[in-house]
Amino acid sequence: MVYVSLGVAIVSELIATSLLRVNATNAGFNPLLLLGIIVFYCISFYSLGQSLTVIPTGVAYAIWSAVGIVILTVLDRVVYHTHFMWQVYVALALIVCGVILLNLYAPSHG
Known part of the structure; x- marks a missing residue:
């Protein structure tokens, strides 16, 4: 079950960060995007915290x-x-x- 919490943390962080990118590419302030960013980051950190009840902090954070x-x-x-550049793909690997x-x-x- 802790890996489900970690998965929720990862997915919600991806959504929040993607919303940051959308907000940055749009001209002007969008309060709904800001609300979504805040909500999904809160979900992410809460879920990450739940996974830390079993998974060591360094391991959970590294995976996340x-x-x-x-x-x-x-x-x-x-x-x-x-x-x-190709170096980015090497770094990711x-x-x-x-x-x-x-x-x-x-x-x-x-």
Whole structure:
């Protein structure tokens, strides 16, 4: 169940950060976007906190941030057609490898 909480934290953080991008590309202030950003970040941090009851903090945070970085980079490429140099993809692969290694050698968690 803690991995469900971590998954909710990741998805809600992705939504909030994506709304930040939408807000930045639109001219003017949109209170509904701001409300959505606040709500989804609150959900994200609450859910992340719930996952910390079992998963070690470093492991949970590494998974949360790494998955967010990778998915948001892919979304930037697909949705906004952002072009990245090959080094960015190498860096993303290293991030994923780091999280996998952290999960393999971190203290046992349920």
